[in-house]
Amino acid sequence: MNQAASSAEYDVVVIGAGPVGENVADRVRAAGLSTAVVEAELVGGECSYWACMPSKALLRPVVARAEARRVPGLEAAVQGPLDADAVLANRDGFTSHWKDDGQVEWLESVGADVYRGQGRLTGEKRVSVTAPDGTVRTLTARHAVAVCTGSRAVVPDLPGVAGANPWTSREATSAKSVPGRLVVVGGGVVGVEMATVWQGLGARVTLLVRGGGLLPKMEPFAGELVAEALTEAGAHIRYGVSATALDRPAPDGPVTVELDDGDRIEADEILFATGRAPRTDDLGLETVGQEPGGWLTVDDSCRVEGSSWLYAVGDVNHRALLTHQGKYQARIAGAAIAARAQGAATLETGRWGAHAATADHAAVPQVVFTDPEAASVGLTLAEAERAGFRVRAVDYDLGSVSGASLYAAGYRGHARMIVDLDRETLLGVTFVGPGVGELIHSATVAVAGEVPLARLWHAVPSYPTISEVWLRLLETFRG
Template sequence: MVIGAGPVGENAAERARAAGLTVAVVESELVGGECSYWACIPSKALLRPVAALADARRVAGSRQAVTGRLDAAAALTRRDDFTSHWNDDGQVDWLKAIGADLVRGHGRLSGPRRVAVDTADNGRLDLSARHAVVISTGSRAVVPDLPGIAEARPWTSREATASPTVPGRLAVVGGGVVGAEMATAWQALGASVTLLVRGSGLLPRMEPFAGELVMQGLVEAGVEVRTGVSVTELRRPGGSGPVTLVLAGSGGSGGGGSGSGSGEEELEADEVLFATGRAPRTDDLGLETVGLAPGSWLDVDDSCLVRDVDGDWLYAVGDVNHRALLTHQGKYQARIAGAAIGARAAGRPVETGPWGAHAATADAVAVPQVIFTDPEAAAVGLSAAEAERAGRRVRVVDYDLGQVAGASLYADGFRGRARMVVDEARGVLLGVTFVGAGVGELLHSATVAVAGEVPVERLWHAVPSFPTISEVWLRLLEAYRG
């Protein structure tokens, strides 16, 4: 039984079915989940026209053909098409095609291997699983408890990806992935965007140069980026009209404005987006019936089996286990968990050693992520700082992507940077970061190198095609060899 029918739950169901088990999937909203309707798919549908237009403007010849701004209405319509207009019929048909049963309603644990469902027609179903229950309920956006927050009705990532109209003025609070991507999208679609960041820069979990280059791109696109500021209060009388944000902090500008000095000030916007973190969707999941704390992240082993629950029957995959809050990583976990459930059900050995068939080893060492800003930022594995904190003896190799022939052909004046972090003791890569136009498509090669622990000396024999941006691999290895 699977609680939660997002992409992660769908993958768990499909793998369990492939192992020969019967499967029921419980979903209280749309089959396809957050990713399909309010996150990955709609956000990237909004960001793709931004990148396409920016690429055209970066090349002499096509630049002269660009005569106007993005067509916001057309971009929003395309976004709606990719979300199937928030209709899940296609995804329901897919579940049926793999032989899974769909139960519409809110499911919660009611004891070992038991799930109670408040159904969509106000009924109740009490279900039991012979082998396993998989929790894949994901996470939700966290909005800070500030004075006036309820009346201000702020956007979260859901409203930011699903808004049917372009706000005139948008304040974005938070310098992480959602904040940077949504500032990119809505500025290009015609909003006047102010990005408010508590810290000193963007994308704090990546190499520092990634945030620096992304901030530079946002400022050049017209976004006002202000660092070192916090929102202390919001005012929106009656819950409509403009919203006033009361700000505190140094108000330093990231290059897009004059800054404000110290003390408090006010900023007026038509909408405000809070992109300030996520929390697990486990507060009404019946965790207390199996000895777990409601509202908590679920601690799992590498087969995604929940620890501190007896009987080897409860699994948690995706955001809810807090290992890596990324759809592709959650789907990977779901494939691992589905295979482990099948093996345990059949009485076969479960291979949970590093890189075993039933171990989500990559969660710790090879998590890839692309931030679809302009420029793009893409990384896998450990940053240099993370590797050093882990006690690794590393060598960091940087290269200017603008010096790669394929990059200079891709865009006039190409700006970007590449870094690889080498474990000197073992001669393998611990992490790779790329920043620049189109670099997201470079990332899987780096992921293979990190996950496969390919020796640096062997990478020397992986010859990149000329003239492509991938030639940066050769340049990095040349710099490493000296």
């Protein structure tokens, strides 16, 4: 760590040390470029402490118990409640108890200098760092500055919200105890995952959904199957309603939620899972001709449009707000920065597509870790039709696959592939059912690789596994 001087010069300065910033730093350091990384909170970012890792640590025992209850000979042994204290303690272990020593050590091991404090742009290739003790240092980049500051949860500006201390995704994944009653506002990924967690740990969950279904960005059957399972687990889902006001008279007391249909609900906690906003409002973007607080528009190398040196990688560019896509972009951006620093006049994508984040457009995978899991990649049927493709949706009941019936008694699930009829390749695939998260990479390879269906026919699935659904989908398409 090199923080003694009041100013320093590097080849690359990275603002934000989450998984995205870490991967940019790793790539440019591997290319021999000196690198500084600036972080205002914990090195490791949202994913490590308040999102991917703690949420999946919380979800795993809930989902594992649900699946075990469907296995003949095992169901009677897993009827009791989960040990909530043990689940929360396991979660704490996966977050390293919200300490980032290991992450700092890793960054320093690749040769990056870590600066603690708020990083702000002050002009072309210049970043000021205000440390916790108020000390200000100036970092200058010879080649590039990469903004990797991620996104934050959005809480609607409702009457009473300030005094109600509502949960966002951060509080929902780091809570120290199980609330007796929890209201979840929002039916997207965060909403359904956190409803699954806390209902499974013993809370009485009410899910408020403004629209008519869960997981609106996926195929409709995904939200339907997840809603069915949540309801069976005891959650109460209300569609077509919105919260209009909150009231929490005492800091440790219950919160009353007023709804737009005139009803009122009392709960011990309320979680708003109502969208994300970029962490760009306090970055000095106005000093380099950009709008503070907004998303940054980039090209496929993640370089900000109109700039030769500023990059925006991960959530801040609004291309795909997923950790794995941000890390993918980081690898692309790091390679592009290194190539340009080494004098490449143009960036040839080559056989590996090293300098273009093309997957952000057509092959973004996602897994929702609920019971059942929902996993998708590429376009839904509605998206493909809106884009003007001539398509056919091919559906199959996952429960009819031999491997699925062995996986769990009464297995419920569904699979769909979207076929581009002109090229006979796949534009999108969606699986819903227990254990399908491990299937989605095969679909991602097929979509990203534009593999012809005639060739997929020769990719033989092992028997008896759930992946045999691929054969059934292809048979259904051929008729």
